[in-house]
Amino acid sequence: MKEPHQPFTILLADDDPEDRMLTRDALLESRCANHLDMVENGEELMDYLNRRGQFAHLANRALPGLILLDLNMPKKDGREALKEIKGDPKLRRIPVVVLTTSKAEEDIYRTYDIGVNSFITKPVKFDGLVTAMQMLSRYWIEIVELPAEEPTHET
Amino acid sequence: MKPERLSILMADDDPDDRMLVRDALNETQAPSHLDCVEDGEELLDYLHRRGQYAQLAADHQPRIILLDLNMPRKDGREALKEIKGDPKLRQIPVIILTTSNAVEDIQRTYDLGASSFLIKPRNFETLVKTLETLVRYWFETCRLPKS
Numbered sequence: 001m002k003e004p005h006q007p008f009t010i011l012l013a014d015d016d017p018e019d020r021m022l023t024r025d026a027l028l029e030s031r032c033a034n035h036l037d038m039v040e041n042g043e044e045l046m047d048y049l050n051r052r053g054q055f056a057h058l059a060n061r062a063l064p065g066l067i068l069l070d071l072n073m074p075k076k077d078g079r080e081a082l083k084e085i086k087g088d089p090k091l092r093r094i095p096v097v098v099l100t101t102s103k104a105e106e107d108i109y110r111t112y113d114i115g116v117n118s119f120i121t122k123p124v125k126f127d128g129l130v131t132a133m134q135m136l137s138r139y140w141i142e143i144v145e146l147p148a149e150e151p152t153h154e155t
Numbered sequence: 156m157k158p159e160r161l162s163i164l165m166a167d168d169d170p171d172d173r174m175l176v177r178d179a180l181n182e183t184q185a186p187s188h189l190d191c192v193e194d195g196e197e198l199l200d201y202l203h204r205r206g207q208y209a210q211l212a213a214d215h216q217p218r219i220i221l222l223d224l225n226m227p228r229k230d231g232r233e234a235l236k237e238i239k240g241d242p243k244l245r246q247i248p249v250i251i252l253t254t255s256n257a258v259e260d261i262q263r264t265y266d267l268g269a270s271s272f273l274i275k276p277r278n279f280e281t282l283v284k285t286l287e288t289l290v291r292y293w294f295e296t297c298r299l300p301k302s
Contacts, residue, residue: 086268093265109300112246115239117270118297132296139292143285145272147265148258 008065008146009035013045013081014099015073019122022129023068023099030134034141037064042076045069046084049091063094065146069116071100071107079111086115093147097136161187161294164217165252166198166234168226172275175282176221176252183287185294190217195229198222199237202244217247218299222269224253224260232263239268246300250289 010027014020020038027036039045047053049063067085071078078098085091095117100107103121111119120136123129140146163180167173173191180187192198198220200206204213220238224231231251238244248270253260261272273289276282293299 089266093262095265095271103298105301108298109246112248112300113242115245115268118248118293119299120296121298135288135292135296138288139296140271143273143288145256145261145274147262147272 007034009037009062010066010068011045011048011064012036012038012068012099013040013042013073013078014038014068014070015040016070019070022126023122023133026126026129026133027137029130030137032133032137032141034065034137041073042078042081044075045081046076049085049094063091065094066140067094067096068099069096071098071102071111079107079114082111082116083114095140095144095146097140161185161290162190162215162217163187163219163221164190164192164198164201165221165223166192166195166226166231167221167223167252168193169223172223175279176286179279179282179286180290182283183290185287185290187290194226195231195234195237198234199229202238202247219270219293220247220249221252222249224251224255224264232260232267235264235267235269248293248299 012020012023014023024036039048048055051059069078069082078100082096085094085096098111098116098119099122101122108119120132123132165173165176177189180189192201201208201211202216204211222231222235231253235249238247238249245268251264251269251272252275254275256274264272273285276285
């Protein structure tokens with residue numbers, strides 16, 4: 001079995017305030033106890049990850065263990081942010097899960113092609129969203145080993 | 156969700172481990188189809204339809220790959236690097252399933268583009284539960300690129 005982990009932060013990037021609330025509520029409902037941070041577009045997401053601008057004060061905090069990424073956002077959309085994250089040696093190991101209303105085959109293919117860790121089409125009904133968040137937590141929190149932020153060589 | 160045959164390709168050099176995963180997958184009762192290869196070279200031959208896999212239907216690519224790390228000839232790290240560097244293959248999610256829990260292996264395989272990293276449970280019941288979660292997550296919750 002997995003060793004218990006320090007609960008990591010989940011970061012949600014979504015421009016729609018209602019969608020952010022629904023996802024947060026669904027995560028709570030699925031009894032996911034991890035801390036959730038939220039940003040509103042791809043630019044904020046990159047600022048958050050790079051601890052810049054309004055997020056400079058987070059410099060000493062661990063990076064998130066998992067990113068939930070909407071695709072259609074203003075300023076910088078999810079595809080572009082994903083490309084930047086997966087092209088950055090300091091960030092690319094953080095798993096990114098696309099969480100979107102899109103079910104377009106091009107979006108699925110293209111995001112896997114640029115390195116998304118998985119792609120979830122957001123269920124329309126809240127019940128469905130809770131089930132999806134339950135499966136997401138069970139997978140990423142209970143059975144997966146996430147990369148440690150600082151590589152330590154202890155076992 | 157529409158029913159779909161869950162086509163999984165597993166690369167593992169240990170025959171016992173291959174059998175355990177096959178048995179555990181059957182136990183989950185998911186309608187899965189598991190193909191197995193024994194090392195990284197065979198894995199790449201399978202994906203490229205070369206050698207003993209030349210006859211395999213071109214459109215029959217796995218939806219996900221379960222990859223062991225320590226294998227002879229070509230190990231999992233090498234195979235992962237090749238898959239993720241190949242524009243025709245890199246869309247297929249590769250899930251590391253290994254007995255290694257070395258921090259370097261976890262870091263490095265995520266860096267190379269592994270979708271996730273799982274430590275192979277030693278206990279059969281836990282393996283069944285793990286595979287059940289894995290199959291439900293990838294095939295019910297997630298969307299995968301068309302093969």
